[in-house]
Amino acid sequence: MGHPGLPPRARAGVGVNELDALAETVREIVEKEPDPWPVLCEVGVAALAIPERYGGADAGLPELQAVAAELGLAAVPFLGSSVLATSVLLESGDEDACARLLPPLAGGAIGSVAWTGPDGGWTADVACRTGGSTVDGHAHYVLDGDLADVLLVLAREDGGIGLYEVDTANAHRVHTPGMDETRRLAEIRFTGAPASRIGAGDFSPALARARDTACAVLAAEQAGAAAKALAMTVDYTKHRHQFGRPIGSFQALKHRMADLHVLVETARSAANAAGESELLAHVAKAYCAEAFSAVAAEMIQLHGGIAITWEHDAHRYFKRAHSSAALFGSPDEHLAWLTGHL
Template sequence: MSLTPTEEQVALAETIRTLLRKTEPEDAWSLLCEQVGVSGLAVPESYGGAGAGPAELAVAALETGRELTPAPLLGSTVLATQALLESADESACERLLPPMAEGRSVAALAWTGAEGRWDPRTATCTADGAVLEGTVHFVLDGDTADVLLVVARVDDELALFEVEPSGQGVSRRHTPTMDASRRLAEVTLTRAVGRRIGTGDFRPALHRVRDLACAILAAEQAGAAERALEMTVAYTKEREQFGRPIGGFQALKHRMADMYVLVETARSAALAAATFAEDRERLAAVAKVHCSRALSTVAAEMIQLHGGIGITWEHPAHRYFKRAHSSEQLLGRPHEHLARVTARP
């Protein structure tokens, strides 16, 4: 396999980019589902999806990341969809995946605690039979989702449950964040009744779910960094000082060259993590670490090189800076993933 995009992937990227450029943010997700089928990219054709793979998800994430599109791509299309597929529960997949693939329903995966570790070896909720207890934090689109999937401890293993979002004992609360383009929620279950999906210990599957999500999040970060660099370069060609564009000064050229290297290597790392399934655990961890650093660095430089307007509310620089720092913490902090890489023989 190669990191060179196929004709289909190039066409997918161009279609998404064109649509997002002419669409208001609040309408973007519905149009991405209706006109492009983004919500069903990784869903098998047998469940009403396009039957594509992680590489196509990464292409979509690169483009939505560029525009900081507020969409349930990571939460529903990646985390929840992959959790269902990993469960190997055909009945649950046949019932839940078709409307998700069409964009008619959004699913959320409730998993981690207040520490936000997203550790596949543990979960914050517990289950006694079909009765669930616990509070889950940082649930992507958790307060608005139509389908709620919960990871819970059952004796000495983890299991996946479906819980009715509006059912008795279920409380969902939107948690405002600095990054307004990423919707998070806190979900509290108090003797809520759930329906187990799949059998056996869900830990091995949860490892794969997290690794894929990290790869797609990394692609989103790479796309955001790419767009931030483009806007910065364009501004330095327009802004003049001492009678010449500031982009012509050698010191700024060096800084933008460094940003370019970060963006290109971030893109390669993200696409590699999404493309090469046989080594996804290591590649996803590497991508999460590097793409977090790349976006944080480029977003900070974007503000610096834009000068005074870079700190105004009207300019989008602050949105990329906020996305950089929120994404860095999501799905586990960079140093936690770095420890996974260095611990491997």
């Protein structure tokens, strides 16, 4: 397809140049390809977080964040499959399950995690239950759940939470259109579905770590999308004229865009720090969600009437901002967690 492969990763740790090259590759693909996911898989994006022994690139959180920051509004299963499902499998510590399921995910198969109920709590209060060999329940907001090739289910059991694999043929899956049409969600019902246990013991601590990873990557996505939305808005104000001059030359609008720039840069810093601790993952998720929502709202205001036309992307950024704010817990929920732990 004419796209370069991903840059080699330095064994002593990823460097700035490698991350820049990765970001440039992803940006080029997203901008030029109508359906970017197959091409992203060709260059190794789906395999980033997967260890080499399972056919992956053995990369880390900085690489995942570099990809997420460039995706913009791309309708790809990166967050749900390459981040969340992959993290859940790796956290399970189940060598046999990882050896069987991670190589297909590295090649571009889609993995989904059936987790939360209708309240979208994304906590240890999971939507399904198990009797040991079967799963019952109704999971909501399953990322790419109706398209998944690998279906992982979190289920309540005696002593905590268990991680299970369920054949997609034994699950009733329905696509659920949401506010953000570029983030595909599904509802999945399980009625006595045969299930195979992955890993041993209570999965709750591992689930918390997997959610921290997903929050850190989502924060980078939100910061990156906010930056793109701001860049589009600044460009528009340079070309939209009123009273014989670009509206971007008006001092009031300069101040507003300067404030947005501060929000975006602070969001980037928060996202970059998210991998350092559980606390900072919560900080990043709360701050980046609110920053993206603020930028998207100003994007609508500063574009005027054109922003709410179907042909313009402004309304899509607005919808992505508000829908992603609720994913893996709302800002209020993360702030409440911080209040209770500080």
